[in-house]
Amino acid sequence: MPPVSSCDCPHLDCVGEITKEELIQKSHGQCQDCKVGGPNLWACLENGCPYVGCGESHADHSTVHSQDTRHNLTVNLTTLRVWCYACGKEVFLERKLGPHSPHSNSKPLPLPQNVGLTGLKNIGNTCYMNAALQALSNCPPLTQFFVECGGLVRTDKKPALCKSYQKLVSDLWHKNRPSYVVPTNLFQGIKAINPMFRGYAQQDSQEFLRCLMDQLHEELKEQLPEPCDQSHSITMDDSPEEDNHSQSDNDFQSCESCGSSERAENEVQGGNALIDDTNEAEMLIPEQDEIQANREWQKEKNMINDLYLDIDKDVDTTTETTPIISSQGAIKVQGRASDIQMPNTTRPQSPVPMEGHIPKMSSSPPKAASGWPSLNPAHKKAVTTFSPPKNKRQKKYRSIISDVFDGTIVSSVQCLTCDRVSVTLENFQDISLPIPGKEDLAKLHSSTHQTSLVKAGSCGEAYAPQGWIAFLLSVFLKGKRVGDNMYSCEKCKKLRNGVKFCKMQSLPEILCIHLKRFRHELMFSTKISTHVSFPLEGLDLQPFLAKDSSAQTTSYDLLSVICHHGTASNGHYIAYCRNDVNNLWYEFDDQSVTEVSEACVQNAEAYVLFYKKSNEDAVKERRRVSGLFNMMEPSLLQFYVSRQWLNKFKTFAEPGTISNDDFLCLHGGVPPNKATFIDDLVVMLPQNVWDHLYSRYGGGPAVNHLYVCHTCQTEIEKLEKRRKQELDMFVRLNKAFQEEESPVVIYCISMQWFREWEGFVKGKDNDPPGPIDNSKITVNKNGHLTLKQGADSGQISEETWNFLHSIYGGGPLLTVRPNISHQEVESSQSEEKIEVETRSV
Secondary structure (H helix, E strand, O other), X not given: OOHHHHHHOOOHHXXXXXXXXXXXXXXXXXXXXXXXXXXXXXEEOEOOOOOEEEOOOOOOHHHHHHHHHOOOEEEEOOOOOEEEOOOOEEEOOHHHOOOOOOOOOOOOOOOOOOOOOOEEOOOOOOHHHHHHHHHHHOOHHHHHHHHHOHHHOOOOOOOOHHHHHXXXXXXXXXXXXXXXXXXXHHHHHHHHHOHHHOOOOOOOHHHXXXXXXXXXXXXXXXXXXXXXXXXXXXXXXXXXXXXXXXOOHHHOOOOHHHOOOOOOOOOOEOOEEOOOOOOOOOOOOOOHHHHHHHHHHHHHHHHHHHHHHHHHHHHOOOOOOOOOOOXXXXXXXXXXXXXXXXXXXOOOOOOOOOOOOOOOEEEOOOOOOOOOOOOOOOHHHHHHHOOOOOOOOOOOEEOHHHHHHOEEEEEEEEEOOOOOEEEEEEEEOOEEEEOOOHHHHHHHHHHHOOOOOOOOOOOOHHHOOOHHHHHHHHHHHOOEEEEEEEEEEOOOOEEEEEEEEEEEEEOOOEEEEXXXXXXXXXXXXXXXXXXXXXXXXXXEOXXXXXXXXXXXXXXXXXXXXXXXXXXXXXXXXXXXXXXXOOOOEEEEEOOEEXXXXXXXXXXXXXEEEEEEXXXXXXXXXXXXXXXXXXXXXXXXXEEEEEHHHHHHHHHOOOOOOEEOOOOOOOOOOEOHHHHXXXXXXXXXXXXXXXXXXHHHHOEEOOOOOEEEOHHHHHHHHHHHHHHHHHHHHHHHHHHHHHHOOOOOOEEEEEHHHHHHHHHHHOOOOOOOOOOEEOHHHEEEEOOEEEEOOOOOEEEEOHHHHHHHHXXXXXXXXXXXXXXXXXXXXXXXXXXXXXXXXXXXX
16 A cells, blocks of 8 residues: 555654664564564563563553553564554554664655666666666566565576676666666676676677576576376367477477476577477367458468568568567567556555574474485395486476576467368567568459558558557468478378467466567678557457456556667667656666656657556555554454565566465475575465465465475485495496406496486486487397497496496387407417317317
8 A cells, every 4th residue: 555644644753763784673573462463562662661562362462562652652572563553454564664773763664756867877888788687677477586586586506697687677676776776797697607798898788688687587497396287289170199399380499487398599590580489289270250260361371471471571681481489588578578667656565584584384283204215225225226217307497587488389380282181389579570671562362352462561550559569460460371292291291381370378477579670691780770669558469368267357558668879880779668656757878867758758769668567456456455454353363474475476467376386396395405594485465465365366285384295305314325325336336347357248228317427326306217218229130139330429337337227217228349450360260170180170
């Protein structure tokens, strides 16, 4: 709720000097009258009064103290919320309870209207970086995560860019911020990751964004508890065969955030992002009327396909041939997404545990006897110790980046020969749209709308309220021909021409749209300077949704715009951002920050746009929860909720179900490795607030007691024992193998599998590898398996192979015999001849 009540409380003059550290110390005490402990203790704020009393859930001695002494103000030592007995309402005094003793004031410190209006120093042609950082900084869900969930920014990966970004965001939004910040540490980290940004040349702002967001995801990603389900594509003829990816599908790069393979190392190349995910799913078959319309449209599709090819040539002739959707990395017609909101004086701030206060944790309840079996040191007994392992499960990851920016597109490809349709789910984190030229736009309008020629810059009456952005999205998602035998049809068993249709299945919290203004060739680059109109509010994605999409909020408002002025070779980047504190627009031009009008923003030469979901119901819900906090009802229980989810509730239009999995294990306790920083993971809520949130959003589970999980501890100990025994046995067997001068037979093993096993036994990976897979290092010659030339393989002894195979299984078995020299062969044959002659005598 807006902190208006703090302005008309006349009793703040009585507050003495007190620090947060003093309140934390008092929170560990007890009621001075009945000696009861926390969590519902209240401290008197009267100048010079040290009284601490219990609340209404006990004898309410804090109220008795106020009535006897006429001391009006008291603070809850758990939530740091302040109550005035004389006024009978809450006083918003959070900013008086800072790390330093505040001076007495008649009203709380107001939220400065210039919060977030901090410039960034140009440190050598770095306007591309500064504009991108300001645009991201004005995305509230992302910024609030780094501000309010700072304890979750943990990584052991270099260069720890998330730490540099956290420090930068903290500096930009600090109330005592300077006029500008120098982003040296973050710039050094980016240069360490990608050599492209070394030196002092001007770089592409969108490429910088992708590099930064990829690295933040990589450093902050967490494995999801549920395994990734592998889906299969479906066809119009209900073929039972499992679909393989077509040639066009193979252009897509899968993404960790949605549970697929590793990200490509070269994702950030030439301003193009590869698709993050290609899970084929049994989700969507175009309805019959759509299929009929598709057939009728085939008369026009060839022309539109040619138009798209022309448009792509105008944009990037070195890396693009056909439009494809993308993600963080290198694009071929892109997609990026998510929502964000910022600190606002009208937005309620949920209470958090006090600094230094660690929620009470005990050892776990019932002890379960599960975990990894112990490894017998004698490898001959290993067969009876271990059951045959299953294939290693595909991991699924999430991070604040994927939470905020991930969306999903359903892509269906129809074979133009047999009409078979296959469906694919494609994860995206931004959408890259080509900008058509005057002639291309006229052709497209005359073909698809039967309209007369239109001038460049116009998008037609149907899209006028939404601007060019909606028009380009409609063209982008319209059926596109996969021509020149580019589509591998599983039914035809041949490369065929096809038509590809796209719809959005899930929408991101923040939608990132990239306009492809640059054409890069070997010797030079050119720029498309056509003005693209875009709405500041109410971008509606409802027309682009798949029919079975569960998306509730489809309207988006503009957050920020990265603009490029000048030519491709001599240009300058700035950003226009809407400040979430006062709702005004500002121009960020390196160190300079200037307020601008909406008209100025709408006339900008947009390059990258960030839109956030707009949902008035979410704002009302936050106000409703803030009101529950203010009711000060007696609460018998306090519930713990994920700090990450609470940040979503405060900043996302659709926070989703409550998820406490980030601080709980599968057994319902706190994982031992998270016990030391549990206070960074949870927020304690009164029972009435929890009850409301749980009834509204579901999820959970409900947690009102934290304990270290004994079962997990036992599993960890057994896992460590297994690792040590496997590693020790391998070292022992391999040492004996190295000392053997002339082994009779050598066993080959895939180094790809061996590296996974090595990562497991050395503690770099918590999951053991799947069965041994030597398929990639073998070749079949005349019915015999032999080692493939140049294969990535290693050599081990027979004993080592038997040891590993007894635990993990797999294969195939592949051996090589050491070469025998010509002299050794002749000597051996002579010995055999002499032996035969001797026997005959």
